[in-house]
Amino acid sequence: MADKNYYTIDPLGKLRCMKCNVPLVKGKARFMYLDNGFPVELPVCPSCGFVYVPEELALGKVLAVEKALEDK
Amino acid sequence: MAMEERSTRIYRQQQMLSKEALTEIENLCIHEQPAYCVAACPFKLDAKQMVRAVAGGDFAKALALYEKITPFVHILSAGCEAPCEQKCKLCEAGEGIAIHELERAVARFGKSPKNKGLLRFKKRKSVAIFGSSLFSLFLAGELAKKAYPLTIYCDEPDAAAFVAAGASFLDSDGLNAEVETLQSMDITFRFGTKLTAQLFEQKKTAYDIVGASPRLLSGFWPGFEVDEATMLCKEVQVISTPVGAQGVLASLFGAKKAALTVDRLAQNLDPRSSRGDEGASETALITNMDSVAGSCRIHCEKEGYTKEDAITEAKRCIQCSCTECVKGCVYLQHYKKYPKVLTREIYNNVSIIMGDHMMNKPINSCALCGQCAVVCPNGYDMADICLMARRNMVTTDKMPLAPHEFALLDQMFSNEEAFLCKPQPGFAKSKYVFFPGCQAAAIAPDTVRAVYLDLSSRLEGGVALLLGCCGAISEWAGRYQMYDEAVAFIDARLKELGNPAVIAGCPTCKKMLSQHYDGEIVGIWDVLEEIGLPKGAQKISRPVAMHDSCGARGDAHTQQTIRKLAGKLGCELVETEFSGDTSPCCGYGGLVMYANREVAHEMAQMCVNRTDAPYITYCMACRDRFAREGRESRHILELIYGTNAGEPPDISEKRYNRLMLKNGLLHEIWGEEILEMTCEFPITFMPEALKLMDDRMILKEDVIKVMESFRETEEAIFDSESGLMITRKRIGNVTFWVKYEEQDGGYLIHSAYSHRMKIDSSQ
Ligand code: SF4
Ligand code: SF4
Ligand code: SF4
Ligand SMILES: [Zn+2]
Numbered sequence: 001m002a003d004k005n006y007y008t009i010d011p012l013g014k015l016r017c018m019k020c021n022v023p024l025v026k027g028k029a030r031f032m033y034l035d036n037g038f039p040v041e042l043p044v045c046p047s048c049g050f051v052y053v054p055e056e057l058a059l060g061k062v063l064a065v066e067k068a069l070e071d072k
Numbered sequence: 073m074a075m076e077e078r079s080t081r082i083y084r085q086q087q088m089l090s091k092e093a094l095t096e097i098e099n100l101c102i103h104e105q106p107a108y109c110v111a112a113c114p115f116k117l118d119a120k121q122m123v124r125a126v127a128g129g130d131f132a133k134a135l136a137l138y139e140k141i142t143p144f145v146h147i148l149s150a151g152c153e154a155p156c157e158q159k160c161k162l163c164e165a166g167e168g169i170a171i172h173e174l175e176r177a178v179a180r181f182g183k184s185p186k187n188k189g190l191l192r193f194k195k196r197k198s199v200a201i202f203g204s205s206l207f208s209l210f211l212a213g214e215l216a217k218k219a220y221p222l223t224i225y226c227d228e229p230d231a232a233a234f235v236a237a238g239a240s241f242l243d244s245d246g247l248n249a250e251v252e253t254l255q256s257m258d259i260t261f262r263f264g265t266k267l268t269a270q271l272f273e274q275k276k277t278a279y280d281i282v283g284a285s286p287r288l289l290s291g292f293w294p295g296f297e298v299d300e301a302t303m304l305c306k307e308v309q310v311i312s313t314p315v316g317a318q319g320v321l322a323s324l325f326g327a328k329k330a331a332l333t334v335d336r337l338a339q340n341l342d343p344r345s346s347r348g349d350e351g352a353s354e355t356a357l358i359t360n361m362d363s364v365a366g367s368c369r370i371h372c373e374k375e376g377y378t379k380e381d382a383i384t385e386a387k388r389c390i391q392c393s394c395t396e397c398v399k400g401c402v403y404l405q406h407y408k409k410y411p412k413v414l415t416r417e418i419y420n421n422v423s424i425i426m427g428d429h430m431m432n433k434p435i436n437s438c439a440l441c442g443q444c445a446v447v448c449p450n451g452y453d454m455a456d457i458c459l460m461a462r463r464n465m466v467t468t469d470k471m472p473l474a475p476h477e478f479a480l481l482d483q484m485f486s487n488e489e490a491f492l493c494k495p496q497p498g499f500a501k502s503k504y505v506f507f508p509g510c511q512a513a514a515i516a517p518d519t520v521r522a523v524y525l526d527l528s529s530r531l532e533g534g535v536a537l538l539l540g541c542c543g544a545i546s547e548w549a550g551r552y553q554m555y556d557e558a559v560a561f562i563d564a565r566l567k568e569l570g571n572p573a574v575i576a577g578c579p580t581c582k583k584m585l586s587q588h589y590d591g592e593i594v595g596i597w598d599v600l601e602e603i604g605l606p607k608g609a610q611k612i613s614r615p616v617a618m619h620d621s622c623g624a625r626g627d628a629h630t631q632q633t634i635r636k637l638a639g640k641l642g643c644e645l646v647e648t649e650f651s652g653d654t655s656p657c658c659g660y661g662g663l664v665m666y667a668n669r670e671v672a673h674e675m676a677q678m679c680v681n682r683t684d685a686p687y688i689t690y691c692m693a694c695r696d697r698f699a700r701e702g703r704e705s706r707h708i709l710e711l712i713y714g715t716n717a718g719e720p721p722d723i724s725e726k727r728y729n730r731l732m733l734k735n736g737l738l739h740e741i742w743g744e745e746i747l748e749m750t751c752e753f754p755i756t757f758m759p760e761a762l763k764l765m766d767d768r769m770i771l772k773e774d775v776i777k778v779m780e781s782f783r784e785t786e787e788a789i790f791d792s793e794s795g796l797m798i799t800r801k802r803i804g805n806v807t808f809w810v811k812y813e814e815q816d817g818g819y820l821i822h823s824a825y826s827h828r829m830k831i832d833s834s835q
Contacts (some may be wrong), residue, residue, distance in 0.1 A: 003260065036080065037832070066828050071429045
């Protein structure tokens, strides 16, 4: 359970970091909200560490989890 | 401007109300009180439900309800004196429901499923009844239902004769039906027994409890009385009924009391103690008859109603209850709950320490408008409960910031960046201060300007201007510390002005300020009523409806003054349901539009759906919300000053309007040079982006900050699929993302979104 990733999103070679000019890769990150943390796998720049949260994810699952935590 | 997110690790607890106070509040609601007909029935027949079943043509269900009273429904329906009928609420407006005739119809047309009643274990104690009578029959029915092993001794040769001896008034159909009912019961009969005192003495020892018909009892032991409370003749320990009490109603009532006594005796308990409440009662129900038109009974032939006539008669029933608060409140309708239930659930929600707080959203979805307290016959005030709950959750750190943060930041914006407080040029002292309210400045800045120019030219003694928020937002959010700070801030500014008379532009501001400000407070409407309308006032030439602000609830003076002004303008007002003190909230009150958009939308819909006419309002938030629903609406000040705020502004424009109003007036009236706020790079928004941003509570200012940050960090990604660049910045408790393309050395914004979660990539 400890290592379960809540969301896994693959950049599929479509995303590039503009600053480092390299493709984003699937990387580990953590979402934190109201003292709770979730391991996730998101598109990340292997060079500068920029983590991308796509719109669908932000307005979908992330929002749902936020709401659930808010009512804890 | 920043607010701190709560911690979910700290569990604080505070009681919202004492248990006693909670019960006292809950008891105000009489929704669960029995209907008038139900309370009047000594057997507590649920006549309301029975009549409802008949109205729906469901005679089987109606019979099932009726049979709860006694299995002998033909006897009861033939002879009951029907005290319920006199108490029927419809008697106040025409004729009451013919409950008795409906019962007869139910007995005739209802089919009860055979073989009902599960196989039940017989009770240990045995009972015998001696002699036929109506009382004996009903008692047999009660005891059979309670599964006592029962033996009946009687002179009569068979069941038909036994029933006929008790209920000689039955017609042959009724008689046959009741004989069948009796025979379906598990009873041992000793027909044709010669009932003598000796036989009685000899047999009775074989049973634990014995009953006798009143005729036998008085024949064997003349002079012994039956106790009316227990139906027990103490001297001989025999259950019976007084000889005089032999009508159907009295006999059944006696049989029910007797059956309870049997229970008590079977358990070796005192038959007089803990009998619960028996018989008819008074109800505290209040049913509003204002909109009930009286009607007459459907004529009934001697043989009784036909099915169709019974249904028609039953349909006249108004199903008495109290629904006053629900009628005008979208919030209660939305959650389909009465205040009593809602209060209990809210109370429980607030008391839970860990786990899901299912009621957070409902707590934050009440408009705190106070309509319920006005329409409820007992003044039940849900606003009080919801506000108490919000404050409690703030105290215990259980109130999430997300539903209210935008609004709270907006209040800070009004009282910081967009704040202005200045005496009229040339006046050291201010006799008055105009306080338009944050929403007026946000929605109709031109109107605010026009009012101020007019007041400062026509009133003498100096009219200061105060642009800011009265603190209502923090009050509604339950953030009482922030409210206290806002109050202290406003009071200090007013003190600096020399505590002038406040001319409030908004009824809610007026109400809020009057809770703490010592000086005089009047409405702009009072001033205009006194000094007259300025030139250029214009009416709406079609008939218009007046929407009363919930801030003016209980303030008849304000409601009337506004109507006088509308009259002076020449407006023709149409009447609407729920006006004056019973006006519903537009959905802005209580911050519903931030916490629950769906309910806020339904609230605005309910307001505008009262009529097709355009609306005049005297609260700018109402004006705005109605316009958003696509209904023409104008603030009365717009008409008076010949201004028109036009299309409702989006959230960014609402901020921009406040800033521009402040800067414009500072320049125009006080001659101050204002540094133009300019963005260092061109930025354009696609129309869809603006729409999304308004829905998602993202300000243009937020997007500009994201792009400024990008220019510093150059952190962004390129999405080859959409061809757009995407960047982000965390501002306060929110991460904002912007999708854009570069254009003319600046940016064209395609979309923006946000989340509150933080991303930690350090792993
Ligand atoms: S108006 Fe509402 S709160 Fe008041 S008694 Fe009736 S149902 Fe209860
Ligand atoms: S109108 Fe219906 S519910 Fe009301 S008292 Fe009469 S029968 Fe009962
Ligand atoms: S929205 Fe208004 S009427 Fe409805 S429960 Fe809340 S305060 Fe009462
Ligand atoms: Zn990078």
